[in-house]
Amino acid sequence: MSDFHPNAKGGFIENTLEGLHFAIERALYAEVSASRAGVLQRLDPRVKVAGLFALVVSVALAAKLWTIAAILVLAVALVWLSSVPIRAVASRTWIGAFVFSGMIALPALFLTPGTPLYGLPITLQGVRTGSFLVMRAETAATLMLVLAYTTPWTHILKALRIFRVPVVFVVILGMTCRYILLMLETAHEMFESRKSRTVNRMSPAENRRLAIASSGVLLHKTIQMSDEVYFAMQARGFRGEVYVLDDFAMQTRDWFALAAFAALAAASVLVGR
Amino acid sequence: MMLFEIERLTYRYEGVTAVDDLTLAIPEGCRVALLGANGSGKSTLLRLLDGLIFGQSGTILFRGDDVSEQHMLDDEWALPFRRTVGMVFQNPDVQLFNPTVFDEVAFGPLQLRWPKDQIRERVDEILDRLRISQLKNRIPQRLSGGEKKRVALASVLVLDPAVLLLDEPTAALDPRSQSEVIDLMVEWGGSKSVITATHDLGDLEDIADRCYVLDGGKLVAEGTPAEILADTALLRRTNLIHAHRHKRGEEVHTHSQR
Numbered sequence: 001m002s003d004f005h006p007n008a009k010g011g012f013i014e015n016t017l018e019g020l021h022f023a024i025e026r027a028l029y030a031e032v033s034a035s036r037a038g039v040l041q042r043l044d045p046r047v048k049v050a051g052l053f054a055l056v057v058s059v060a061l062a063a064k065l066w067t068i069a070a071i072l073v074l075a076v077a078l079v080w081l082s083s084v085p086i087r088a089v090a091s092r093t094w095i096g097a098f099v100f101s102g103m104i105a106l107p108a109l110f111l112t113p114g115t116p117l118y119g120l121p122i123t124l125q126g127v128r129t130g131s132f133l134v135m136r137a138e139t140a141a142t143l144m145l146v147l148a149y150t151t152p153w154t155h156i157l158k159a160l161r162i163f164r165v166p167v168v169f170v171v172i173l174g175m176t177c178r179y180i181l182l183m184l185e186t187a188h189e190m191f192e193s194r195k196s197r198t199v200n201r202m203s204p205a206e207n208r209r210l211a212i213a214s215s216g217v218l219l220h221k222t223i224q225m226s227d228e229v230y231f232a233m234q235a236r237g238f239r240g241e242v243y244v245l246d247d248f249a250m251q252t253r254d255w256f257a258l259a260a261f262a263a264l265a266a267a268s269v270l271v272g273r
Numbered sequence: 274m275m276l277f278e279i280e281r282l283t284y285r286y287e288g289v290t291a292v293d294d295l296t297l298a299i300p301e302g303c304r305v306a307l308l309g310a311n312g313s314g315k316s317t318l319l320r321l322l323d324g325l326i327f328g329q330s331g332t333i334l335f336r337g338d339d340v341s342e343q344h345m346l347d348d349e350w351a352l353p354f355r356r357t358v359g360m361v362f363q364n365p366d367v368q369l370f371n372p373t374v375f376d377e378v379a380f381g382p383l384q385l386r387w388p389k390d391q392i393r394e395r396v397d398e399i400l401d402r403l404r405i406s407q408l409k410n411r412i413p414q415r416l417s418g419g420e421k422k423r424v425a426l427a428s429v430l431v432l433d434p435a436v437l438l439l440d441e442p443t444a445a446l447d448p449r450s451q452s453e454v455i456d457l458m459v460e461w462g463g464s465k466s467v468i469t470a471t472h473d474l475g476d477l478e479d480i481a482d483r484c485y486v487l488d489g490g491k492l493v494a495e496g497t498p499a500e501i502l503a504d505t506a507l508l509r510r511t512n513l514i515h516a517h518r519h520k521r522g523e524e525v526h527t528h529s530q531r
Contacts (some may be wrong), residue, residue: 029411031372152372181414182366228367231325235362236428237355237384239348245379245389 016191029088033149038082044254049159051261052147056140057270058265065128067272068135074143074264084149093141101137105130106160153177157242167240174242179226186221190214275335275434276301277322282331284317291317292328299468301336301481302419306481307470310512314361314490315470319438322468323360324351344459360435362459363441365425365469369413369457374405377453378427379511385432398432403457418448426454430461439460439469441477455479472513474502486511 034041039049055071079089086252114125147156157174161167194210202210277299284292291314299305307315320326321333324340333340334352334431342351357379360369371377375396382392400406405423408416413424422442429437442458443451455476458467469480477498485496485500488511494501501507508514 020423055338119418150464154372154376173381179370180369185366185414225367228362228364229370232362232368233370233380234325235323235360236432238380239351240382241384243383243386245383245392246375 012121013188014032030148031152031199032083034152036083036132037086038079038150041254042127042144043257044250045151045155045159046162047250047261048147048151049156049163049260049266054141054265055259055268056143059139059143061269062272064272065131065267068132068139071140071264071268072135074256075146078146081141081148082146082150084146088140088149089145093145094138096099097141098134100133102130103131108126108133137167139205140233154242154244156248158244158248161242162248172188174261175226175230179222179229182225182229183218183222186225187214190218196272204229213251274301275299275334276303276336276439277468278332278334279322279333280332282321282328282333283300284314284326285387286319286329289414289488292321293488295331295487295492297485297492297495299466302464302466304466304480304514306498306510307468307487308474308477308478308484308513309470309487310472311461313487316440317485317486317490319360319440319468322331322436323358325360354379355411356432357434358427358436358438359432360438361425361429361440361442363444365418365421366414368425368428369416374400374408374411374413374416374424374427377424381428381432390418395431399427403427419446419453422446422450422454423457426457428471428478434465436466438467439445439467439471441471441473442469443473451476452512474508474513477502486513 003087033130055075059068059071076086076089079086107128109122109126112123114123114128116122117124117127151159153174157170160173191214194214224251274399275298278430279295279297279299282292282295293314295314295318307318309315317326320341321328322335324345327340327342335358337344338344338350338373339448340354341424344354365464369377371380376398379392382395387395397406399410403423403426405420405427408420408424413421426442439458443454446454459479467480469481471477481498484496484498485492486501494504494507496504505514
């Protein structure tokens with residue numbers, strides 16, 4: 001794992017390097033996690049893609065908070081049963097989803113007309129609206145993270161193609177995944193080289209200048225590198241379609257799982273109306 | 274028959290002429306070195322030969338067929354071409370984008386829709402041949418430079434291409450890895466066509482029967498490795514050699530530019 005102390009307090013460069021290092025670790029972690037022994041890892045990728053997407057749709061359609069909460073509990077159970085560390089899910093999904101959806105939901109607390117809550121300038125209806133948004137975001141993000149952490153990326157792409165997702169969309173997803181690691185490594189090297197030439201701590205203004213200049217250079221390198229990666233794929237016969245070595249074959253447990261996902265999604269839509 | 278026939282080919286990007294009105298022919302079964310300093314256009318030429326980019330003017334014929342954008346969009350032409358012509362990129366990182374070494378090597382055969390049992394068998398065989406079987410389940414991004422280069426080579430050699438395009442195959446490798454990669458190329462080469470872009474004169478006689486020297490995107494000389502290596506004025510003019518000094522312990526010797 002990391003050579004960097006997770007709580008190390010350094011300058012801008014050190015912190016950026018540390019952040020990039022962790023991002024690389026995370027990018028690589030999904031494939032490792034997908035090869036572990038776990039309940040979802042044993043299922044056919046098509047079942048997982050269809051089942052978990054069905055649950056996401058049911059979360060979007062649910063009009064009762066407790067049905068969304070029930071699906072979130074189910075998602076957490078799947079995380080646990082699939083040997084994915086809860087801590088990883090919390091740090092990589094829940095905090096981020098809470099912050100982003102919370103920021104969007106915050107105005108609703110004050111602006112939604114309704115009954116004031118405990119004499120505060122927020123309304124019961126506002127809290128309810130905000131809670132729906134946050135809970136939906138948390139649950140959907142957890143379900144998608146479970147999918148990503150229990151299924152090799154190429155299998156997800158192949159399953160998407162089987163479900164007739166347009167090839168352009170799947171190719172963009174595939175390229176993004178292939179490219180993101182290279183971009184992180186490039187950024188890491190850039191900041192390492194900068195660190196090797198930096199003696200003193202930089203002022204906030206210098207940090208800002210460095211961040212802006214580095215973003216520009218990284219963008220340029222990104223475009224160049226994405227061309228190179230695409231060339232390398234083309235040179236080995238890539239024509240836009242996704243092929244994987246493993247054949248997908250539905251077994252009894254897959255049919256049971258598919259039925260269970262469908263029943264749960266249908267039940268949450270019906271009960272949660 | 275000629276393998277590649279390049280006729281008055283020009284390729285420009287961002288205002289820079291990388292290949293300038295180039296005409297040359299590469300015979301079938303020949304080991305060719307494209308020699309040139311950095312920026313001489315040799316990597317661009319390899320990409321043009323592999324049908325990854327297309328010139329603004331001029332033509333490239335592969336065994337008599339035009340390597341054109343139209344042909345490349347046609348599966349019936351492009352897939353056999355990709356099966357026949359393999360390219361190893363200078364930077365192995367751009368070539369390694371799969372989760373494991375095994376998947377990486379299997380990528381090409383999968384794209385060319387080989388039977389899956391044949392792919393598994395062939396991947397194991399090539400990993401064994403390149404002595405990297407122990408890396409099979411490793412994440413490519415976590416390998417050393419030499420290992421990455423071997424995996425990149427394996428990912429192309431697995432298709433057993435009749436034509437191999439190599440872009441600086443020994444760049445950024447330690448001397449031992451360089452020598453191993455050269456040995457692999459010599460061992461694999463046999464009667465196949467190998468086109469290597471390089472500025473390394475040290476292994477020239479091992480990897481090539483014929484050399485083309487590029488400078489500023491133009492062909493400035495051609496000949497056998499011995500002929501090219503003997504022409505120090507040419508090598509100096511094209512920045513392939515320069516005055517330098519070696520110091521090992523107390524021993525110092527100098528190569529002058531005279």
